[in-house]
Amino acid sequence: MKVQAKSCRHTPEPSSLYAKWMDADWTNLRGEFPVLKEWTYLNTASLGPIPQCVVRAANRHFEHRDARACLDFLDWFSDIDEVRAKLATLIGASPDDIAFIPNTGSVLSWLLTGIDWKAGDHVLTLSDEFPNNLYFGGALQRKGVHSSTVPIPGDRFCIEELIECLTESTRIVLASAVNYSTGLRPPLDEIGEELKKRNILFYVDGTQSVGALSTDVAASRIDVLGVHGYKWMCCPPGTGFAYVAPHVREWLEPNVYSWRSHRDWRNVDHLHHGTPELPASAIKYEGGMQNFAGIYAMGAAVDLFESLGRGAIEEQVRVISAATRDTLRAAGAELLSDKHTYYDAPIVCGAFEGVDASRLALELQGRQITVAARKGRLRVSPHFFNNEEDMTRLADGLREVLPLLRG
Numbered sequence: 148m149k150v151q152a153k154s155c156r157h158t159p160e161p162s163s164l165y166a167k168w169m170d171a172d173w174t175n176l177r178g179e180f181p182v183l184k185e186w187t188y189l190n191t192a193s194l195g196p197i198p199q200c201v202v203r204a205a206n207r208h209f210e211h212r213d214a215r216a217c218l219d220f221l222d223w224f225s226d227i228d229e230v231r232a233k234l235a236t237l238i239g240a241s242p243d244d245i246a247f248i249p250n251t252g253s254v255l256s257w258l259l260t261g262i263d264w265k266a267g268d269h270v271l272t273l274s275d276e277f278p279n280n281l282y283f284g285g286a287l288q289r290k291g292v293h294s295s296t297v298p299i300p301g302d303r304f305c306i307e308e309l310i311e312c313l314t315e316s317t318r319i320v321l322a323s324a325v326n327y328s329t330g331l332r333p334p335l336d337e338i339g340e341e342l343k344k345r346n347i348l349f350y351v352d353g354t355q356s357v358g359a360l361s362t363d364v365a366a367s368r369i370d371v372l373g374v375h376g377y378k379w380m381c382c383p384p385g386t387g388f389a390y391v392a393p394h395v396r397e398w399l400e401p402n403v404y405s406w407r408s409h410r411d412w413r414n415v416d417h418l419h420h421g422t423p424e425l426p427a428s429a430i431k432y433e434g435g436m437q438n439f440a441g442i443y444a445m446g447a448a449v450d451l452f453e454s455l456g457r458g459a460i461e462e463q464v465r466v467i468s469a470a471t472r473d474t475l476r477a478a479g480a481e482l483l484s485d486k487h488t489y490y491d492a493p494i495v496c497g498a499f500e501g502v503d504a505s506r507l508a509l510e511l512q513g514r515q516i517t518v519a520a521r522k523g524r525l526r527v528s529p530h531f532f533n534n535e536e537d538m539t540r541l542a543d544g545l546r547e548v549l550p551l552l553r554g
């Protein structure tokens with residue numbers, strides 16, 4: 148089905164990208180997201196809406212439990228291995244590299260406890276990172292590890308600054324694939340290459356990226372990746388996954404031991420009672436029972452992405468992000484993406500002179516337009532299900548609210 152071009156009340160910049168957007172068949176897809184009936188949902192960077200197919204997958208699991216009285220629970224583990232394989236494909240990894248996680252803090256905890264930290268070691272992250280990455284260094288202070296952040300003066304990121312911050316003692320660099328408060332999308336491939344040369348670990352948080360933008364752990368030479376699926380993967384909170392490169396698994400000890408820590412854990416009638424022989428795969432980091440409903444749900448989300456085509460989703464995200472920038476610019480916002488490179492992401496942040504961004508976000512929310520405010524800027528975060536009508540509503544909302552706030 149073709150989406151017909153509709154009259155557009157704001158005047159976006161002419162862009163050949165829009166033509167593709169009009170051509171794409173995304174109308175049926177919107178029915179998968181009930182929230183879109185009442186809301187102009189432009190806040191996936193906070194929480195992504197959950198599509199019906201994902202809800203159904205979780206519900207199917209609960210029904211199945213009763214139908215089979217949970218007797219087949221080992222099969223559930225086989226099912227989630229299939230989800231593991233799908234997630235591996237999503238980021239260019241192997242199923243053995245993938246562990247399910249409840250949140251990204253747990254991946255950071257593996258690194259906090261599993262690296263043989265020595266006094267004088269150095270941890271580097273970027274300024275204005277998500278607190279998880281900033282707190283990592285602080286958690287190591289009592290071991291004599293020091294941490295610092297790459298300066299990003301005036302929100303201008305430059306890889307040379309990062310390289311200058313690396314020392315002989317730097318053990319790890321932590322970075323988000325997309326920054327939650329600015330939309331900075333640092334050049335992971337280039338950073339990964341520099342770190343590999345120096346034998347420094349590279350941890351990437353893909354929570355604000357995976358599901359919208361492509362991730363290739365090999366191309367970016369990522370050693371460990373954490374992804375919480377409740378944003379761009381449109382999954383329930385508490386559902387996520389990690390990638391741990393094979394060479395890291397050789398030495399990184401788990402920090403949770405459970406009945407699944409022994410490689411023969413499936414032998415539940417005769418569980419091993421000696422010292423566990425850890426599996427070689429990333430399963431060793433998972434602990435025991437899993438969040439099956441959430442993982443089935445995550446599998447359904449990946450199926451949805453695959454059915455639409457990962458490339459098509461990324462293209463759609465690129466188009467709607469460009470349209471969002473146009474809409475904010477036309478309303479008078481100063482955009483980070485207009486000033487600097489590396490802001491080509493679906494987290495679009497704009498400052499309106501003389502306007503309190505938090506109040507602006509609240510006013511828009513009161514008009515059924517979900518957006519957020521971060522660090523004095525309005526944060527609009529569209530995903531592949533957003534469309535031109537959403538942009539028109541955002542433009543109308545801004546036109547109505549901005550004069551009220553400027554009083």
Ligand SMILES: Cc1ncc(COP(=O)(O)O)c(C=O)c1O
Binds near residue numbers: 192253279325327352
């Ligand atoms: C980059 C990033 N990572 C992770 C999270 C969520 O943290 P956690 O996985 O610890 O719940 C957020 C939430 O905004 C985020 O922006």
